[in-house]
Amino acid sequence: MKFAINKTDLQTLSQHPLFWVILSLSLVITPHLGRFPIWSIFLIALLFSWRLLCIKRPHWLPPKWLLLIIIVFSSAGLFFHFGTLFGKTAGSVLLSILLAVKLHESHSRRDYMLLISLSFFIIITNFLFSQSIPTVIFMLCITLVLLVSMITINQNNAAIDNLTKLKLSVKMLLQALPLMLILFVLFPRISGPLWKLPEEDSSAISGLSDTMSPGNISNLIKSSSVAFRVQFKNKIPAQQNLYWRGLVLWYFDGQTWERGKQNITPEPTLLTSTNKIDYTVTLQAHQKKWLYALDIPVDIPEDVIYTRNFVLRSQHKITSLYQYHLTSSLNYKIQSDISPWEKSAGLKIPPQSNLKTLFKGQQLAQRFSQPEDIVDHVLKTFNREEFHYTLKPPLTPGANPVDQFLFETKRGFCEHYASSFTLLMRAAGIPARVVLGYQGGTINPMTKVLTVRQSEAHAWSEIWLQDRGWVRIDPTAAIAPQRIEQSLDAALDINESRPLHIQLSSSVFKNIFFYWDAIDNRWNQWVIGYDTAKQKELLSKLLNQRIIFSDIVILLLASFSLVLLITTLFIFQPWKRTRLDPVIEAYNEFCKKLSLKGITRESHEGPFDYSLRAIKTLPEHKNSILLITRLYSKLRYESSHSDNQLTQFKQLIREFNPGRTPGR
Amino acid sequence: MRNSLPLVPRFAERFIQRFAKKRQPPTTHQVEINRHFLYILPTRHGVVFFIVLLLILFGAINYENSLGFMLAFLLGALSLLGMIYTHQNINKLNVHIGRAEPVFVGQNMSFPIILSQKTKQLRPAIQLLSQTEQVSHVHLINKTSSTSQLTCTAQHRGYSTPGQIKLFTEFPFGLFHAWSWLNLDSRCLVYPAPYSHSLPNFKTDQDAHGSTTNMKQGIDDFSGIRSYQDGDQPNHMAWKAIAKTGKLQTKLFSNETSQDIWLRWDQLDPTLDIEHRLSFLCRMVLDASNHSRNFGLDIPGTKIFPSHGLQHKQQCLKALALFGL
Numbered sequence: 001m002k003f004a005i006n007k008t009d010l011q012t013l014s015q016h017p018l019f020w021v022i023l024s025l026s027l028v029i030t031p032h033l034g035r036f037p038i039w040s041i042f043l044i045a046l047l048f049s050w051r052l053l054c055i056k057r058p059h060w061l062p063p064k065w066l067l068l069i070i071i072v073f074s075s076a077g078l079f080f081h082f083g084t085l086f087g088k089t090a091g092s093v094l095l096s097i098l099l100a101v102k103l104h105e106s107h108s109r110r111d112y113m114l115l116i117s118l119s120f121f122i123i124i125t126n127f128l129f130s131q132s133i134p135t136v137i138f139m140l141c142i143t144l145v146l147l148v149s150m151i152t153i154n155q156n157n158a159a160i161d162n163l164t165k166l167k168l169s170v171k172m173l174l175q176a177l178p179l180m181l182i183l184f185v186l187f188p189r190i191s192g193p194l195w196k197l198p199e200e201d202s203s204a205i206s207g208l209s210d211t212m213s214p215g216n217i218s219n220l221i222k223s224s225s226v227a228f229r230v231q232f233k234n235k236i237p238a239q240q241n242l243y244w245r246g247l248v249l250w251y252f253d254g255q256t257w258e259r260g261k262q263n264i265t266p267e268p269t270l271l272t273s274t275n276k277i278d279y280t281v282t283l284q285a286h287q288k289k290w291l292y293a294l295d296i297p298v299d300i301p302e303d304v305i306y307t308r309n310f311v312l313r314s315q316h317k318i319t320s321l322y323q324y325h326l327t328s329s330l331n332y333k334i335q336s337d338i339s340p341w342e343k344s345a346g347l348k349i350p351p352q353s354n355l356k357t358l359f360k361g362q363q364l365a366q367r368f369s370q371p372e373d374i375v376d377h378v379l380k381t382f383n384r385e386e387f388h389y390t391l392k393p394p395l396t397p398g399a400n401p402v403d404q405f406l407f408e409t410k411r412g413f414c415e416h417y418a419s420s421f422t423l424l425m426r427a428a429g430i431p432a433r434v435v436l437g438y439q440g441g442t443i444n445p446m447t448k449v450l451t452v453r454q455s456e457a458h459a460w461s462e463i464w465l466q467d468r469g470w471v472r473i474d475p476t477a478a479i480a481p482q483r484i485e486q487s488l489d490a491a492l493d494i495n496e497s498r499p500l501h502i503q504l505s506s507s508v509f510k511n512i513f514f515y516w517d518a519i520d521n522r523w524n525q526w527v528i529g530y531d532t533a534k535q536k537e538l539l540s541k542l543l544n545q546r547i548i549f550s551d552i553v554i555l556l557l558a559s560f561s562l563v564l565l566i567t568t569l570f571i572f573q574p575w576k577r578t579r580l581d582p583v584i585e586a587y588n589e590f591c592k593k594l595s596l597k598g599i600t601r602e603s604h605e606g607p608f609d610y611s612l613r614a615i616k617t618l619p620e621h622k623n624s625i626l627l628i629t630r631l632y633s634k635l636r637y638e639s640s641h642s643d644n645q646l647t648q649f650k651q652l653i654r655e656f657n658p659g660r661t662p663g664r
Numbered sequence: 665m666r667n668s669l670p671l672v673p674r675f676a677e678r679f680i681q682r683f684a685k686k687r688q689p690p691t692t693h694q695v696e697i698n699r700h701f702l703y704i705l706p707t708r709h710g711v712v713f714f715i716v717l718l719l720i721l722f723g724a725i726n727y728e729n730s731l732g733f734m735l736a737f738l739l740g741a742l743s744l745l746g747m748i749y750t751h752q753n754i755n756k757l758n759v760h761i762g763r764a765e766p767v768f769v770g771q772n773m774s775f776p777i778i779l780s781q782k783t784k785q786l787r788p789a790i791q792l793l794s795q796t797e798q799v800s801h802v803h804l805i806n807k808t809s810s811t812s813q814l815t816c817t818a819q820h821r822g823y824s825t826p827g828q829i830k831l832f833t834e835f836p837f838g839l840f841h842a843w844s845w846l847n848l849d850s851r852c853l854v855y856p857a858p859y860s861h862s863l864p865n866f867k868t869d870q871d872a873h874g875s876t877t878n879m880k881q882g883i884d885d886f887s888g889i890r891s892y893q894d895g896d897q898p899n900h901m902a903w904k905a906i907a908k909t910g911k912l913q914t915k916l917f918s919n920e921t922s923q924d925i926w927l928r929w930d931q932l933d934p935t936l937d938i939e940h941r942l943s944f945l946c947r948m949v950l951d952a953s954n955h956s957r958n959f960g961l962d963i964p965g966t967k968i969f970p971s972h973g974l975q976h977k978q979q980c981l982k983a984l985a986l987f988g989l
Contacts, residue, residue: 113709113838117716120739124720127731136731143738147837154838158788158803168786168836172745179741184734190725320728528730564744571748 014162018055020149021112022048022103027142028122029096031135035089037081040097043074047100054104067101092125112153116146131528133520144169175570178563186539186556188549189532207286208436210247212459213256214401218391218413221488223454224501226284227438228292229521230450233278239440240484241330243295243460243472244452246437248309250345254353255401257419257434260345273298273329282524283322289314291324292437292452295472296334299327309433310334321529334469338431346431346464354402354423361427371430371465378424379478382417386410389480389491414483417475418459431464435472440487447518455488455499582646583635590628590653594618597658607632618658628652670707670841684845691847694760697831702844704751710839713743746837753787753833754842757804761814761826764852766981768946772798772815773852775826780809789835795827818854821942822989825851855981856939859947924970925952925959927980942984949984953977963987 013019026048033041047070054060074097075085082090099118106112123139147169148162155165207227209216228244251260277294291304291312300306301324305313314322338346349358368374381387388411396404402420405412418434425432439458441450460474477484483491489502504513526534539547539555591601594614601610611629615622631649669677680703687701706714717739724732762776777792779802787804794800794816802812818824832843927948932941945963952959953972960970961980965987968980 109838110709114712117709117713120713120735121716121719124723124729124732124735127729127735128727131729131731136734139731139735143735143742147742150837151835154789154834154836156789156791156801156803156835158801158805160786160788160803160805164786172742172749172836176738176741176745179744180734180737183737183740184730187733187737527734530730531728567745568748571745571752 013055015152016055017109017112017149017153018051018103018106020145020152021106021115022052024116024119024142024146024149025096025099025103027145028119031126031130031138032092032096032122035129036093036096037077039077040074040093043070044096044100047097047103051100051103062104064105067104071098071101088125088128092122095122095125109153113150116149116153119146133523140173144173147172175567179560179567182556182560182563184530185535186552186559188552188556189530189535207284207288207454208246208457210249210288210290210436211256211258212249212415212419212434212436214393214396214405214412214416214419217415217457217459218393220457221391221413221455222499224499225454226520226524227286227452227454227456228281228283229524230294230441230452231280231282232448232450233280235277236443236448236450237277237294237330239486240477241294242440242450243435243458243474244292244438244441244456245295245297245311245435246290246292247435248311248462249434249436251348252350252419252423252434254350254399257422273332275330277328277330278325279328280323280325282521282529283318283324284524285318285320285322287317287319289317291318291322293326294328294330295437296328296332297326298329298332301325320531321524323529338464338469342464343431346433347426347429349423349426354400356400356403356407357420357423358427360406361424361429364424365428371428371463374425374428374430375463375473378421379473379475382421382475382478387412387479388493389413389476389483391492391496414476415459417479418461421473421475422461422463425461425463433462433470435460435462439474439484442487442517444514444517444521446514447521449518449521451517451521453501455502583632583649586650586653587628587632587636590632590656593653593656593658621656621658624652624656628656669705669843671711672705681845688845688847691849693762693849694758695846695848697754697757697759697844697846699751699755702751702755702842704747704840704842707834707839707841710743710841713739713839717743743837743839747840749836750833750840750842752785753835754790754831754844757781757787757790757831759831759846759848761848761850763850764826766853766855766978766985767818768855769818769821769857771818773818773824773826773854774813774815775848775850775852776811777802777814777829777848778809778811779804782808784808787833787835790831790833793830793832795829818852821854821856821985821987823851823986824854825849853982853985855985856942856946858950859940859943925957926970927952927959927961929963938988942987946981946984949977949980 029044036044050060050062075094078090078094078097079085082093084090085094095118099115099122102111102115106115123142126135144166148165151160151165151168208220247259249257249259251258273296276298279294281292283291291314293300293312296310297306297312300312303315304324305315307313312326364374364377368377390411391413393405393412393416394409396409396416398404402423405416406420406424422432422434436457436459438452438456439460440456441452443450458476460472460476462470462472465471474484480491487502489498492498501513504510535552536547539552543551587607591610595601597618599610599614599617605613607629611625614625618625628649631645631652635645635649669680672680684701684703689695689701717736720732720739721736723729724736758778758780760778760780762778764773764775767773777800779787779790781787781804784806785804786806790802790804792800792802792812792814794814796817796819798815798817800812800814802810804810814826814829816824816826826848829846829848830843831846832841834841927945929941929945932944936944945961949959949961953976956972958970958972959980961968961983963983966983968976968983
């Protein structure tokens with residue numbers, strides 16, 4: 001058995017339809033690999049390479065019973081791994097394995113075509129996970145390979161090299177793009193799902209969760225993915241005012257803060273609100289219901305729920321890009337009285353844990369009479385004592401994480417400070433709660449759009465003060481004011497390693513970074529977020545009138561036909577048909593030169609008769625006239641001639657000059 | 665003819681054929697395919713592809729997935745372009761048919777087909793389907809013309825036409841089947857099928873010799889009449905025939921061609937039917953020719969005097985092929 005592959009073998013292999021089918025399948029599956037169980041990747045790779053080897057050795061193909069066993073066992077394996085066979089991920093693994101098995105039963109054009117059609121289906125399953133620009137570019141590349149595969153399957157052993165096929169595919173893809181664009185913009189978008197969506201496994205999506213325990217925000221910091229983008233209508237507030245309120249956490253079990261049961265209480269009332277800011281938020285899908293708003297929202301859209309904690313909630317999970325307009329007030333005063341439920345929840349202390357902290361809180365309550373003084377004292381302690389702000393705090397295992405942080409490690413991130421401060425306040429008898437959200441964001445200097453990333457996740461406290469209501473206190477601002485006033489980058493110690501995107505945004509690549517951010521924003525707004533509302537908005541703006549459904553259909557049909565007509569014209573190229581054969585073109589030039597001498601070719605006259613007439617008038621040019629005529633009939637009427645002859649023919653005619661007698 | 669169109673039931677194909685017949689160009693030896701008689705339908709793969717495309721579209725609507733929409737629309741546009749390209753692959757294609765060499769019944773006639781175009785457009789994977797469902801492939805790649813053989817089994821003796829040819833293509837994507845039915849003017853002479861066993865007469869030299877002695881029938885054996893040629897003996901004039909026709913005719917006698925073989929219709933078993941007799945005679949002609957003998961053919965209506973050579977053989981076979989037609 002020989003395993004050595006030489007160049008000609010490789011060349012014939014690259015012309016085999018199966019080679020292209022296997023290449024297509026591999027490429028289509030590639031973006032999924034990260035989500036596949038390891039064993040399934042090995043199985044698929046094995047099946048692919050096995051089939052590739054069998055192209056030349058058909059007797060190596062596995063028997064049917066073996067394929068059946070592979071299907072049964074891998075289905076069982078997938079069921080154990082995912083608990084289902086029909087989820088997004090499990091389904092795509094199963095489909096991939098089935099295709100790899102089907103490959104071993106594929107011998108004809110029909111089978112190959114089926115595999116290619118199904119490959120297109122696998123591409124879309126990847127879009128359920130990612131819709132970024134690189135994904136689209138990859139999709140176009142895969143589509144090209146699939147087109148080449150389809151051509152290879154249907155070329156019937158024609159001797160077309162792969163480059164020609166690739167060129168043809170690229171040409172067709174480019175011709176298809178305008179049509180695709182028209183359909184994309186004008187195809188009537190139906191809102192709402194056609195059938196119930198299966199439950200999402202949200203583990204893959206990064207974002208704030210509705211609990212806070214030491215470590216989970218500093219983990220999020222490493223993610224550079226965008227949480228939301230904000231377009232301000234007029235002015236952009238100062239960096240230290242950009243508190244994006246997401247969730248309010250009331251319950252603490254000594255380790256973890258939770259929302260707990262939300263009590264239905266009357267609508268919150270604002271006493272005063274000045275310094276109003278208008279803005280639009282474009283929220284990335286985070287599979288949760290809560291929405292982020294600048295602290296605090298005062299004017300909200302109709303379909304959004306306004307809870308008593310000044311937190312906004314959507315009626316559905318945010319499963320795709322979601323846009324909303326808000327007005328927030330930066331200087332506000334909330335109602336002065338506290339409800340009994342809020343008071344009891346805001347003072348609740350987990351028993352038998354973090355005892356040192358509780359004791360400290362009680363001490364503070366005895367030392368100061370005014371709550372403001374207690375707050376002041378604690379913040380000063382954070383600022384003056386050996387407290388550090390770090391992305392990599394030491395672990396605080398055990399039952400008393402707050403004690404450990406406050407009295408031992410003294411190194412932590414915003415969640416440590418918010419958690420310990422809130423608990424201290426409660427211990428001192430001041431109602432307090434934790435607020436989760438984001439702080440800050442990066443203004444793109446090109447677009448003036450604020451991008452808030454997961455790395456800007458933040459936690460802070462709110463305490464209830466007599467006459468002032470709920471007041472925001474950010475203990476992080478006391479320990480690392482740069483974090484609030486500038487950015488995370490400024491707050492971190494110079495030696496601390498930063499996430500990659502932070503390094504990028506402050507390096508020489510800054511402009512590229514912002515440029516990319518701007519493109520990404522546009523992409524999100526106009527491509528991923530393109531829905532029924534966006535479609536109506538765009539078309540209304542374009543046509544300067546209100547748009548109804550039938551308008552869209554008419555517009556679609558009209559513009560699609562128009563673009564199809566133009567594309568078809570490009571394919572048919574009717575103007576090219578009028579262009580003559582180069583042979584005829586050159587011969588016409590010859591006739592023109594002769595007609596200047598008064599020898600005009602009659603329409604009924606054949607080239608030979610014409611040459612005889614020409615020779616009679618111009619006997620000194622006999623040789624060249626005869627040669628040209630002979631070459632003409634050869635080029636024109638004989639099927640086999642070389643390009644050399646054509647060049648010679650053209651040259652002869654160029655040099656033919658009846659005005660000059662030869663030999664002078 | 666088996667239905668050759670994808671996804672079209674037989675009765676519908678017959679209907680389409682009837683429709684196509686009215687639009688067909690006159691039968692000539694050359695035709696340029698144009699949209700008047702160029703038809704296109706999706707293939708089975710095309711339908712499967714379309715179903716997958718719909719699945720992608722429904723998935724995109726359901727998940728409000730913009731990229732899903734994009735892929736569905738891209739594939740839609742590509743298949744539409746594929747249709748145009750498939751159509752273009754044979755549109756404005758010149759088809760020229762040549763003469764086919766004579767064959768025997770049961771053999772394959774092969775008509776040379778020349779496909780040509782004015783430009784150097786890439787037109788690969790063009791297929792020709794003959795009446796007897798033989799397929800031949802033609803690829804026009806970087807050239808203006810290409811020749812192929814249309815093979816078609818000869819069914820009966822005499823002149824045979826290629827009949828209705830189907831020229832089709834599914835290039836580039838195999839999603840559409842574009843075709844044109846062509847009636848091209850060409851004919852092929854089909855000789856009767858030679859009797860499948862060699863006849864004893866010519867099996868060996870000795871046998872052949874024996875048979876020749878059988879055929880030597882002396883000077884008085886009248887063997888036929890031909891028109892008068894200079895030098896013919898006057899006592900051999902066929903006066904009766906001259907009286908009947910008014911032309912000079914000469915009687916021929918076997919001994920004049922004593923080295924010659926006469927293959928005669930009448931010598932054969934009279935119980936045999938015509939085709940069998942022709943088949944026997946055909947075999948005799950071939951065998952005699954193979955043994956380089958001088959032979960003549962005498963069948964009702966035609967009499968070919970003994971001679972030899974390829975042309976003579978072809979003349980005899982032609983006479984057999986066209987007997988009674």
